[in-house]
Amino acid sequence: MLTIGCHLSTTKGFEAMGATALSIGANTFAFFTRNPRGGSVKELDLDDVAALQRILDEHAFGPLVAHAPYTYNPCSAKERAREFALEAMAEDLQRMEALPGNYYNFHPGSHVGQGAEVGIDLIVETLCQVMFEGMRTTVLLETMAGKGTEVGRTFEELAAIIEGVEERSPRLAEHLGVCLDTCHVSDGGYDIIHDLDGVLADFDRIIGLPRLRAVHINDSKNPCGAHKDRHAKIGEGYLGSAELGGGDDVFARIVSHPALRDLPFILETPNELPGYAEEIKRLRALQQ
Numbered sequence: 001m002l003t004i005g006c007h008l009s010t011t012k013g014f015e016a017m018g019a020t021a022l023s024i025g026a027n028t029f030a031f032f033t034r035n036p037r038g039g040s041v042k043e044l045d046l047d048d049v050a051a052l053q054r055i056l057d058e059h060a061f062g063p064l065v066a067h068a069p070y071t072y073n074p075c076s077a078k079e080r081a082r083e084f085a086l087e088a089m090a091e092d093l094q095r096m097e098a099l100p101g102n103y104y105n106f107h108p109g110s111h112v113g114q115g116a117e118v119g120i121d122l123i124v125e126t127l128c129q130v131m132f133e134g135m136r137t138t139v140l141l142e143t144m145a146g147k148g149t150e151v152g153r154t155f156e157e158l159a160a161i162i163e164g165v166e167e168r169s170p171r172l173a174e175h176l177g178v179c180l181d182t183c184h185v186s187d188g189g190y191d192i193i194h195d196l197d198g199v200l201a202d203f204d205r206i207i208g209l210p211r212l213r214a215v216h217i218n219d220s221k222n223p224c225g226a227h228k229d230r231h232a233k234i235g236e237g238y239l240g241s242a243e244l245g246g247g248d249d250v251f252a253r254i255v256s257h258p259a260l261r262d263l264p265f266i267l268e269t270p271n272e273l274p275g276y277a278e279e280i281k282r283l284r285a286l287q288q
Contacts (some may be wrong), residue, residue: 001027001284002255002261002265002283002284002287003027003028003061003062003262003263003264003265004026004027004028004217004264004265004266004267004280004283004284005021005024005026005027005028005029005030005264005265005266005267005280006024006026006029006030006266006267006268006269006271006276006279006280007029007030007031007032007067007266007267007268008020008021008029008030008031009031010031010032010042013045013048014045014048014049014051014052014099015048015051015052015055017029017031017052018051018052018055018056018061019055020273021055021061022055022059023273023277024273024274024276024277024280025277025280025281025284026276026280027059027060027061027062028061028062028063028064028065028264028265028266029064029065029266030064030065030066030067030105030266030268031064031066031067032066032067032068032069033066033067033068033069033092033095033096033104034069034088034092035069036067036069036070036071037069037070037071039069039071039084039088041091041095044095044098046098049098049099052099053099062264063101063102063103063213063214063264064099064102064103064264065102065103065105065140065179065214065264065266066092066096066102066103066104066105067105067106068088068089068092068104068105068106068107069088070107071084072084072085072088072089072106072107072109073085073109073110073112074086074089074108074109074122074123074125074126074127075108075109075110075111075114075118075119075120075122075123075126075151076109076110076112076122077111077112077113077114082122082126085109085126086126086129086130089106089126089130090129090130092104093130093131093132093135093137093139096136096137097135097136097137100136100137101136101137102137102138103137103138103139103140103177103179103213103214103264104137104138104139104140105139105140105142105179105214106139106140106141106142107142107144107150107152108123108141108142108144108150108151108152108157108158108161109122109123109150109151110148110149110150110151111149111151112149113149116149116151116157119149119151120151120157120160120161120164121164123151123161123164124161124164124165124168127139127161127165127172127176128165128168128169128172131165131169131172131175131176132172133171133172135175137175138175138176138177138213139175139176139177140176140177140178140179140213140214141158141161141162141176141177141178141179142178142179142181142184142216143155143158143178143179143180143181143184143185143188144181144184144188144229145181145183145184145187145188145226145227145228145229146187146188146189146227147187147227147228147229153188153227154188155202155203155206155207156206158178158207159206159207161176162176162207162211176211177211177212177213177214178203178207178211178212178213179213179214179215179216180203180212180214180215180216180260181215181216181218181268182215182216182217182218182219182220182239182254183216183218183219183220183229183230183231183232183237183239183268184216184229185199186220186224186238186239187220187222187224187225187226187227187228187229187230188225188227189224189225189227190202190224191224192239192250192254193224193238193239193245193246193250196250196253196254196257197257200257200259200260204259209259212259212260212263213263213264214263214264214265214266215254215260215263215264215265215266216265216266216267216268217234217251217254217255217265217266217267217283218231218232218234218267218268218269219231219232219233219234219235219236219237219238219239219240219241219246219269220232220237220238220239221237221238222237222238223238223244223245224238231268231269231270232269232270233269233270233271233275233279234251234267234269234279234282234283235248235251235282239251248286251283251286252286252287252288255283255284255286255287256286256287256288261287265283267279267280
């Protein structure tokens with residue numbers, strides 16, 4: 001069965017997220033490690049975390065895909081912004097140890113005019129400081145749409161980050177993976193509508209499919225190569241709408257592809273819970 005869920009709010013705690021996931025038919029989910037637009041974070045309630053773990057175990061959930069806030073920019077030109085990203089990511093990864101064996105996804109950042117090479121070096125430096133030996137969380141670099149000066153707009157840039165960590169600390173690099181975002185890779189110029197096999201073959205050649213650990217499954221409001229990053233509901237964008245050149249068959253191929261079908265899928269579509277429940281049902285029915 002497809003492992004799929006959506007972003008859930010941490011407002012009512014960890015156990016409540018598990019119960020909400022069950023109520024919409026999900027068997028994984030994502031959550032922000034702290035306020036997605038800020039830096040505040042609640043103190044961990046370990047009893048609450050343990051209650052969620054019981055739900056995950058009892059209902060055979062797949063890995064959770066925690067998400068770092070959008071405010072982190074480990075390759076910023078501003079020193080304080082880099083320091084904040086380092087401090088917050090380090091704390092996030094320590095807190096993730098309370099839910100071992102899950103994923104921590106983050107946007108690599110924007111080099112803001114310094115150049116991609118400088119940005120990649122700064123990201124590598126941050127990762128080598130926030131990751132630690134013995135950690136039980138896998139850190140995921142997200143594929144980006146390429147707007148502005150984003151780093152991670154190509155598979156080559158993500159590979160360079162991974163290779164940089166491998167050179168400095170091979171044992172830490174074992175805990176690095178990639179989250180493929182369907183809206184982002186399409187907006188970034190990878191034609192997953194007509195050539196999913198070819199895109200994944202490129203991924204395998206450049207990064208290696210064993211590094212691919214999760215999928216953000218989203219439709220896109222813009223055509224391939226637009227570099228816009230505007231998510232749409234499943235079936236209402238360029239990937240899933242027949243009128244725009246896509247269709248259900250595009251998503252059927254994504255959720256059924258041998259390289260993807262067993263990964264956790266996270267919806268980031270502009271929806272409320274009832275809409276997510278419908279999308280989960282729809283995508284499960286498409287898996288072959």
